[in-house]
Amino acid sequence: MVTLQKALWGIILVVLVTCPYHTQARIGTFWHVTDFHYDVNYTTTGDSQNMCWDHRVDNTSPGKFGDYGCDTPLELVTAAIQAMVKIQPKPDFILWTGDDTAHVADKYFTTTKVVNIIHELTDKLNRSFPNTTFFPVLGNHDYYPKNQVPVGESDLQGEVAKLWKKWLTDEAHESFQKDGRYWTDVPGTNVTIIGLNTLTWYKSNTNTAKLPDTDPNGQDPGQQFAWANNILTILAKRRRRVYLMGHIPPGTFERYQQKKEGFHWYQTRYNDQFIKMVQNHAEVIEAQFFAHHHTDSFRLFFKNQQDHDPGIPVSYQLIAPGVTPWRSTLSKETGANNPGIRLISYDTVTGKVKEVSTYYLDLAQANKDGKADFKFEYNFTSEYNLTSINPESLYNLAKNMKKNSTLFNKYYKANTVSLESPSVCTTNCHLLHWCSITEVNYNRFNTCNAASITSLHWAAGSLLAVGLLLVNR
Template structure:
């Protein structure tokens, strides 16, 4: 999920911060908050030494006084809003605020003074209500102040890296790096071969983005004035009321819904052999979370698996919501920033299905490699180390935690021993939530080991789609893809969904590739109305999309057909949106989704231009 505004201590005025919702495609629902058309193109850069020149003379008088800087900032921004330049000010604000925080620290301003200034900004411009602003700013104070204080980049360079090239195109040597491959030639690509009829199969369950909300309250008001609703502390009067099993409007998963889901899964557990879970366990109340609460969510999910599915191995990866504050994944070696509190909880939860040798990697970086069956390996990558919302990466983004270099080593061992690999990650690596060079390095890794990596699995977006990888010579030959699975949470405007895959089974010569899958969902409206939730069949891609297989070539063919056949695309969009009955998706909405599907590496519009916008 993208929480860029919150990571900037709520100081980046982006439309997406209002709902804290994922931004994959232009989802045209009348209830969704839509982004402004177009992004800023030519922002004015405020250098730290010339900020006061942008202020009126009446504001300069006491500007050097620490307690006047807050009012100067508010006055400047108020003028910007009156001038009608508001939609173009996001980059300016980023640079201005980073400059101001750095300037205040140089003047020995206290943490309390800085927090007060940013909180005042948040409230004054109604980025969120006063309750959220007051709580969320302190959540990030330690991270942001440490990073700004130790930053070797200028404010413009920092904002260019985090916001993107539309803000600035900085020279940042730490952002440009390459993993090292072993001195072994790449084997000739081997096209996938479907298994023989009646060959053994395995099945596995995919859950993602559960977002359990301990404070969900049946009958609480919806909508509310905060980014997350349906909670016990919502103090607004509206006609809507949260249902027992969830609500479409910015609400997370109540325990009643998860109890229904796991009870149902227990009743059909003979239909799958193992489980993958691709991250995001806690709720979206990012302004009021603590380490204790985050660990409690990990423990609660572990108990659900233990109580309802005790004999099913569970293989997980780390989501960006697991830590507190959200997105904060410091690299090893930063003083006072030990991630053992979180990785230790995960090692305890995951350890029952992992060898002891794998737990060292879990405790170090939240990663692991495990072989559930001879010839088959699952590798779990913590790609929060590519998360553009992770401020710690501004200090050093060169393969944080050595994750990708470790990944290359694991893949080489798998190639040498003839193993096939499933890759689990939370964030789809081609999204703009992933740093460019991390994403491009991963793309190269997938290219090099295309015969070894047979499938990839992501979460994060809460929608249902795929992400393609093409050969990095011509970008025309599809050689891999990732399944982006829809969420269990209803946040926002989704029905809860789970997926069961069929894969080539455990026998000599197995490809271990995914052969098919079925989605199942709860119709939230009916469940709340009747009080008897049912988990029913949603769709099968081979039948609904007329696909002969689920290999990379098949998905590439589907994308081409989705461009030409709008009836087929609207069916795809219905599943993309988890059966929520919104408005159809046409024009830019359709193009954006199709571009997301072909952009397996981030910040590379040429992929969209080549495949979708010729």
């Protein structure tokens, strides 16, 4: 009898060790909303050249729900949130990745004005989703002066921490208040969120850009990389599935054609460290969710890269479209986009992203009709004929887009949230998107973007080992 009991206990222990998940598997959902860029000055009356903070370049009358030359009016903010409630009123959680104020010169803002705008948006979101937890981070426009977020604590960060206290655990709240970052488990799932403070890595942030590598805050501002590496190591031991989230993504902006070297957001030293962090912890990082571009795109991270070999894809990053339709001067084409919101389906145990559904507002049509009707734009898997969303499948998608113009045109239409015709994206534009998606490292991007669009001499070589390495992802 004793021998039988020992055997049974042995079986139980084996089951506990090999099956570490204690939550019931289900398919959950969460929203990713970003880049509201709420323009409190927007109006539809008066001088048509001065209807919003940004000076408009055309003579059309601005509409009720916004204008491609302006940031987001209150009516568009409200319409986007109402659409989220209508489509999925009870998500598991909501990622809110920052940039809440308009693209406005610092002379028009103060710390109080920035906090008040974040406060207004927080209240609107909280009233619309009273029983849903938000995981928010700040964007580079959520500070005064813009972009100049200091390392460590600040008055503005402290005030925003008070606004978001309801949503964060005590530990996460304290971490955000002190450093603008946090990690927290998603209740009832095996997913853990790591909210990064990407603003101290921004090349336009002089608080860190002027610091030499010999300064601790120059090499690793606020020791955030050390912190993240440590947390990721702990979470791997707990066998959690991690979602990295932040406002500014690493790599190169996919719509900047003016110079072959592209347009980067991170200081080079931080871009390199971010890539290394992802490579070292790819096994625990299930997915990454970033913003800032206002466009719909994705990025891939690789291991074992050589000069003429991209290596093996090990992680991916989804860049979500923004609510603002604002026309960026960084794009050679229109630079604008239709407002977009994103609903993601995921496995609550494995953390695997099952579907990415994007909804959009045809802004011109909404202004014409006098009503804002956010419509379904596309599902990621069916649009791109994918059976799963993982690093390998997205790398195959990127390669196929490079060779198949019909597939690329689908991606390019989605990139501006169904605003811009793919016909405006010529050969150099095609190459830029390919290189931005597949080469997050700046030097490798430069080499890629200087090459020929037909250059595929290394594209298939490394995929022989992919299936063996990533079969369990």
